[in-house]
Amino acid sequence: MDVDRPGPGEELNDGEVTVPRQAATVIVLRGGAQTLEVLLVQRNPAQRFMGGAWVFPGGAVDAHEGEGDSAHRAAAVRELAEEAAIEGVDPAQLVRFSQWITPPEVKIRFDTHFFLTPLPDGAQPRIDGDECVDLGWFTPQAALAAHADGKLLLVFPTIKHFEQLSPFASADELLAFATGREVVAVTPRVVMSGEQARILLPGEPGYDAAPAAS
Template sequence: MAGSIGEPGQELASEEVVPARQAASIILLRGGDETLELLLVQRTPKARFMGGVWVFPGGAVDAHEGEGDAAHRVAAVRELEEEAAVSGIAPHELVKFSQWITPEQVKIRFDTHFFLAEAPDGAEPQIDGEECVDLGWFTPQDALRAGEEGAIALVFPTIKHLEQLSIFPSTAAVIAHASAHEVVPVLPKVVMSGETARVLLPGEPGYDAA
């Protein structure tokens, strides 16, 4: 399924490719062996980038956090604490799930590493009221349905992650799967058809020719 350009944060750039900033995100899960629910937070509508959109907690890697996998893990844990007030997760406990790089044609670009983490016992996420204004626990299917019905605003990468997660019956199942598989970076491409722009993923028709 191809995505579309026009979503918040998806404005096209000039001919020059903007370097992708390093970023990290946590897909916080609960449900153990029985179910699979995940945490989404709503970015404040006042934000210049993806305002009002529901996303997994995350953000850019700070310079003092270093480089490489360790820096991404530290940043992911920090962002979860800042945006959802969830602590008690050690960076080394995170399970890497995916790596998405914003298309080269887009103006604001991130190289985002997504990690899975099971919510600590007794964790009660809370919004900061500034960067994030709402949150909720969803099954992947319920989040996708809410997005289709317009109850929450979702962007293409979040939708694709929710679709991937929807095939798993439980938190334990998706963590076991991710632990056993190597992550391959995903670099979508933007294809223009007249004045319409579409986002293609690796393996989709037209991707290699773009």
Template sequence: MQEIDRPAPGEELNTSGGVSTPRQAASVILLRGGGETLELLLVKRTEKARFMGGVWVFPGGGVDAHEGEGDAAHRRAAVRELVEEAGVTLPDPTGADLVKFSQWITPAEVKIRFDTHFFLARCPDGAEVVIDGEECVDSGWFTPRGALDAHVAGDILLVFPTIKHLEQFEQFATAEELIAHSAGRAVQPVEPRVVMSGETARVLLPGEPGYDDPPALAGA
């Protein structure tokens, strides 16, 4: 469980009473370090963005209509977004060599929702990160603990799903170890819940106490 005193930019709670349909999206967790260490790429979204302004994220975005549907569409979108936001081109433009790591669905209580599929990818040898300067304005390679510590220190701003991914990555010593663990693993969708306790919002993950309670009880 995580308690927040206010939502991140673009994560405002939905007070209309209806539930919005999440948009299909894809994200690439670009790794480097091989069998020696584990570093991953984060990019900073511009402060001007309506959604997640100023937040450091894994490169990614919505699936475009021409990219189709299903897993293949998510993979194509992931490859495209990595090029657009970080200037890194993967060897296979279809994303067939990406390793699916997770699927996160924005809580129903949040106004803007995404159903995001996260993929692991090795950074190609010699590739240089070149941000677009418009949607993304900065980038950096971090160890999982380094990114979490930078967030706690106030040097970078992270949101809940990114934090939870980084916490999982901490158990792996190298990029190859993480990829080997994830290859072929069944991925189950994760949909957190947001419940209110006074003025504080609590974010609950499946399996945590209160997640399955009716709304009136979960927020009591």
């Protein structure tokens, strides 16, 4: 994927590689056996990191939440309540879907664990108006189309997740696929060609030949 400039919060690093901070994100689903819609929240455009971008609710793991899988699950549930006012999600029932580590070439880095959960019965998502200023439900195809039309600002990991979600016809089908599935960490690489940055995923041509970040 070629980009003319880094997205918000994706500025390239010209110094030592940053140690990624642990983080968790929740992909909230609705639609049951009928369809698949996903919740996105829009980050406040005034924020330095990913300002204006539409993202899945999530954030960094706090120190008091500990380490390991339980810490990621605790952070996921906390962030879901803080950013979208969704309560009642059991951390143990979250379904692991993916793990993305920000490229070493990027300044601000996270080791993010993505979880799936159906929207709890009776939950009514709402934004806090501070960190997040809007929200919406999108089918994966509609989100990608809106981004292509310049109507929805999505960052690279969100785009790639929607591409992964697109083949699934319903929320139930996606949850059945993901439950018990092995999750392998993905670390994209950024390769510069003049003023243009190319983001490569493992297995793509040139990924293994990309120069190591210093």
